Amino acid sequence: MTIKFAKIEKFEGVNFRCWKKKINFMLTTLKAEYVLTTPRPTEAEEGAAETIEEIRRIHKWDNNDYIYKGHILNGMSDALFDIHSEAFCTKEFWDNTKLKYITEDASGKKFLVNEFNNYKMDNSRFVTEQYNELLGIFGQFKLHHMNMDEYITMSTIIDKLPPFWKNFKHNLKHQKEELSLVQLASHIRIEESICVKESDKSKKTQRKS
Incomplete structure (x- = not known):
């Protein structure tokens, strides 16, 4: 996985859609993409005992979420890594990243076309x-x-x-x-x-x- 990710160019803030496809393709091999669609398992209420199975599910979800988010962040430039590394969980981070850079890509392209034409x-x-x-x-x-x-x-x-x-x-x-x-x-x-x-x-x- 480390070798495969090393071949992907670091995301610098432009052309997010293309970079996202490459990252998604690599991340499917982690078999951890469920953290984007499955909420974190709830912990037992205060005073209630948790079963070993419940503890394992929570630990597994937290571990996969950490790994998944870490691989995405490692695919970014150092400057963007510092900006986004404090995100709470992968889903929050990924949703906000897509919203930000897909919007910026669209507006950036419109600006360039107008600048060239005018x-x-x-x-x-x-x-x-x-x-x-x-x-x-x-x-x-x-x-x-x-x-x-x-x-x-x-x-x-x-x-x-x-x-x-x-x-x-x-x-x-x-x-x-x-x-x-x-x-x-x-x-x-x-x-x-x-x-x-x-x-x-x-x-x-x-x-x-």
Whole structure:
């Protein structure tokens, strides 16, 4: 079990659904998942004697609950382990964790989609810098396992190029060969280098005149 759990990437707070499936698959081998659906056996009322069988059932449930919760916590990053380690029992911990991170995953994905769709490039900053920011958002998509076709991503980024790059955008869109994101980055760097040189040349001409 220790070897199998070591192969699972530590949960860092994103893509909870995928991590949960992997953890659940591993935990079935513990045969202790009943602690999530079966309440803890009640202890005898004060003054009443408990049978050996009752004591064993309580001890078994407590032990399995501890092991089950411990394996889940060990599948989390150190930071999240510290946050959630004080949970009273597995069911309480697991229910609260699912509610928290499934909700955060959903809201996080919506935020990333809106951020990507609403991103606008402008002429006041280097386009390569803005392009890298868009790639950063695209990288967050992958962390959430939101796979977007590279051609669609590239086409969207071209549409976001600033107005000053109108001719460049037109030329790229009418190329017969499909570009990759790496090739697009190379074209943008070359075009920006040309623009910078032309701008410097124009400034020098103005100074002389």
